[in-house]
Amino acid sequence: MFKFVIVKLVVFLCISCASHTEQHKVNIHNRLLTLDAHLDTPALLVRPDFDIMQEHSHDHDFSQVDWPRMEKGGLDGGFWVIYTPQGPLNADAYKSNRDTALLRAMAIQTMVSVNPDTFELATVAEDAHRITNIGKKVVYISMENAYPLGEDLSLLTTFYKLGLRMLGPVHFKNNQFGDSSTDPQGSIWGGLSPLGKQLVAEANRLGIVLDGSHGHDLLLEDLINLSKTPVILSHTGTKTIYDHPRNIDDTLLKKLADSGGVIHVNAYSAYLTKLPNNPERQKAYQDLFEKFGRNWSTFDTETWQALKQARYQLDKKHPAIKASFEDYMQHFLHILNVVGPKHVGVGADWDGGGGVVEMMDISTLPLITERLLNEGYSEQDLADIWSNNVLRLLKQAKDYADSVN
Template identity: 45%
Template sequence: MKKPVLLLLLAATALASCSVVGEEKTAEPASVHADMLVLDTHLDTPLHFEREGWTFADRHQLASDLVQLDIPRMKDGALDGGFFVIYTEQGPLTPEGYADALAFARERSDLIDSVIAKHGDAIAPALTAEDARRLNGEGKLIAFKAIENSYPLGEDLSLLQEFYDKGVRMAGPVHSATNQFADSATGEARWNGLSPLGKEWVAEMNRLGIVIDASHSSDAAFDQLLELSKYPIILSHSSLRSAYDHPRNLDEGRLRKLAAKGGAMCISTIFMSEMNMSPARAELFGQYERIGAMSPDEQAELTRRWRELDKVEPMWAADFEDYMAMVLRAIEVGGVDHICFGADWDGGGGLAGIEDISALPKVTARLKAAGYSDADIEKMWSGNVLRVLAAQGANPGE
């Protein structure tokens, strides 16, 4: 899609937007980026959707609002869309815990639907790769839905059908703590990978045609997801362990195995260093996860305290240069057909130099400078994700 706002900004430098070598014209990276189909596989922005006095259609500033993504900035960064996340905090593995989580996940799913419908002039829901390309051609932003943490399903796998019918096309079994389906990368090794129910979860995901997301899964769980799935899997927001040795990150050997089976790793901005989760930051994160229940004044105070803490205790000891070094290494290891992007916007992502979604053209510029073709860069921004989505069975949902 050609983004009108971005192209108008580029018009003033149109004469400089291409250089002529013989008969070939080479567009500047910002213009190239604007013309690509660009997706992000993990958008935690729905936690902002119920905030009092806040709207997705308004432009928000990082200095006065913690949100990293809104419709105006999607256009600034030429982000055409992505997977909006139904995230549910891990709770007790009890019938009561499951029931509470299911009610929350249903409400969050409905909230995503209502917000997208409210702004239907700018953005629309997508279920398939074909939908994404059609909406892009129509000049609409694209809204897929994903589940982060299948904990709300409890022990009832038939609920996957319900969420499929609600539009979910990607889901991960686990989050930051081990649950009934799998060991978490940062949790206890209870199952040595997937539980028996987790293996049934894989089969049901394949039957329905929902992409399996292995981010947050332990190494053993990743190995079993890769082995058991009939179709390619994805990591929606993960970093390389060679960039920083953390259990949340994927090692290069497993990236090669993922690529060999047709999957894709979407590169995140998180855990490129240890997360500086001081008591002060932990308190603010606890509030942030419930920002939807705050008054506008409370939201503003949270933002003020967060930004003041950033000045003395940055959350991550990494920046854009570190990020691009990791991206380039991931491409070298996995290949251009198996890399994508999921920065974890509004879920802890963002680094100095890539603070919000408007910075995405810088990534394309750096990939161009590294010698990657426009076609290969667009594969990484969207083609690989849509290929994995389209590969999920001949008769999904049946």
């Protein structure tokens, strides 16, 4: 009997000890300043039915970021993206996409201005700590695809004045600035185009961090060689774990880190591991797009509700096949092994297609911290990963701009 009591006591102590340790890790996560380098949520801000202050559920509407879930997942903010899909390279298209990008920037500004006690626009590295210390969320602005700048680099100043501090030249296809990693044509410029090289100089002059995600390997090499300040990959993985054009190999990874750059690890399932084909789902999505069209920006609330409902039903019938959290962490841990915690961060592509089983929205972010602590990384390493590294790049970009202006 006595022995039984002892065993029970030891079991109880172990359980309470384990939960104490888990709580300790969550506490560490909560006291870190946490920034994600690539939040695609501004694409939702322009929808009539989306309120950033309300809690949503990914199962229900596929969204992954809002203020209540930022609180739950201990996310202090990040880079909110002005994204434009690649379109034709001509003056009319440049003009209309410029306007779309300006409206996206305004949507971010509006999110901040209508919720002044919750969000604050950040433009320099020091802003992040100041803003979190007063209990608000940090809103840096970045641009994914410089396409809407057309051939008028003076527009970059306009976006800089609107708060832009990070810029990726390309998206899925080659454009006027350079080569994409996923254009079926392959490289046409050999990296950056002549205009792309001018874009780098202009971004440096203004103090905007250059982002090589989506860029062809040759474009990333050009960025590393030409940029006066270190380059970021805001959402990218490693080819060593899964050989996909959106990921980079260890040689380029080391080159990025040697030049002071940082890679933020992407959680986009199709780039993390080989997923089985899902033809029924693909067909169902094709039918859905045929029915509703793709001009989502013109939808009224009713059409949105109908589309949301149809997507919800489709997802229940043909669920998406996602990579696992472990697949994500394999990328994370390999990259950490190669370049160390001073050159790594988190950029999970939330609201842009990111998310893995167990981590489908930002409310589960403490899982990353917990896993890295279990792997032996220290609280200081975690502080670097979650924000110090990207803030260092911002500061270097600004210091350079101050030195030349």
